[in-house]
Amino acid sequence: MLPQVVTLLPIGDVDMGLVQAVAAALEGAFPVSVRTGNASPLPRRGWDNARRQYLASRVLAELTVPRDTRDRALGVVDVDLYAPGLNFVFGLAEPNGRRALISLARLRQGFYGLPEDEDLLRERALKEAVHELGHTYGLGHCPKPTCVMHFSNSLGDTDVKHWTFCSRCQTAIAPHK
Numbered sequence: 444m445l446p447q448v449v450t451l452l453p454i455g456d457v458d459m460g461l462v463q464a465v466a467a468a469l470e471g472a473f474p475v476s477v478r479t480g481n482a483s484p485l486p487r488r489g490w491d492n493a494r495r496q497y498l499a500s501r502v503l504a505e506l507t508v509p510r511d512t513r514d515r516a517l518g519v520v521d522v523d524l525y526a527p528g529l530n531f532v533f534g535l536a537e538p539n540g541r542r543a544l545i546s547l548a549r550l551r552q553g554f555y556g557l558p559e560d561e562d563l564l565r566e567r568a569l570k571e572a573v574h575e576l577g578h579t580y581g582l583g584h585c586p587k588p589t590c591v592m593h594f595s596n597s598l599g600d601t602d603v604k605h606w607t608f609c610s611r612c613q614t615a616i617a618p619h620k
Contacts, residue, residue, distance in 0.1 A: 448514045449477045449576065452506060455485035457521050461547065461565060465519070468569045472606060473576065480507075485522065499524040499535040499544060506542045515579055517572055518544040533571045533595055536578035543575035549598065567598075570606045577608070577616065585612050 451466050453459065459479075466477040489501035502524065506516045524546045526532045533550065536543035550567040553559050573591045585592035588600070590609035595601040608616060 447476065447511060448509070449473065449475050450480045450509065450514070450516050451477065452480045452516055452518045453482040454502065454505075454518050454520045455482075455522060457482070457519050457547070461561075461568065462519055464565045465568045465572055468565070468606075469572055469576075472569070472573045480516075485520065491525070494525060496523045496525045496531065499526050499532050499546075503535050503537070503542055503544045506544065509541055512541070514541065515576060516542050517576060518542070519547065519568075519572075520544065521547040523548045533601065534575040536575040538578050538583075539581045540579055543572075543579055545571040545575055550601070555598075566606070567601050570601055570604060571595075573606050573608075577612065580616050582608075582612055582615055585609060587611070 449469060451462055453462050462479055466479055469477045486502060486505045489497040491498055502520060506518045509516055524532050526535060531549055534545035545568065547568055548554055550564055551559065570591055577592050582592050584594040587593060587609045588603050589605050590612055591604055591606055592608060592612045593600065593604050
């Protein structure tokens with residue numbers, strides 16, 4: 444079954460208006476109640492000084508696991524994340540787990556020296572939130588470029604995909620409902 448509640452957890456300095464916008468949009472993506480938890484500091488042990496990035500798995504490990512096994516926690520950070528073997532990641536999740544994490548840093552136009560676009564940032568954040576939560580239900584990466592579960596190797600990949608599941612991924616997630 445899909446979770447009863449998804450709790451968005453701001454970590455570090457995060458725009459709460461954006462977190463609230465993602466929370467509201469997530470309720471349209473999943474048949475769940477979405478709430479916002481209390482902000483917490485970024486874990487110091489997650490910082491990699493040589494890379495000038497946070498190790499995503501260490502930040503994810505700091506998220507509180509929801510009590511109800513159907514519920515999920517989604518951390519939201521506004522710092523650059525990486526995973527071993529990758530230059531960066533937009534997010535990370537525990538496959539078939541209950542914790543997921545997204546980063547807003549590389550979803551921002553300003554990261555690339557472009558003028559900020561708050562609407563585009565909200566859309567990208569929603570896509571990455573749905574994508575990472577999809578992993579917590581056991582969904583892998585989808586070969587269809589417009590499916591929200593398609594792997595984003597670049598921001599262009601994120602912009603091409605929709606915030607919804609393709610029919611194949613929708614069918615795969617259906618038993619969780």
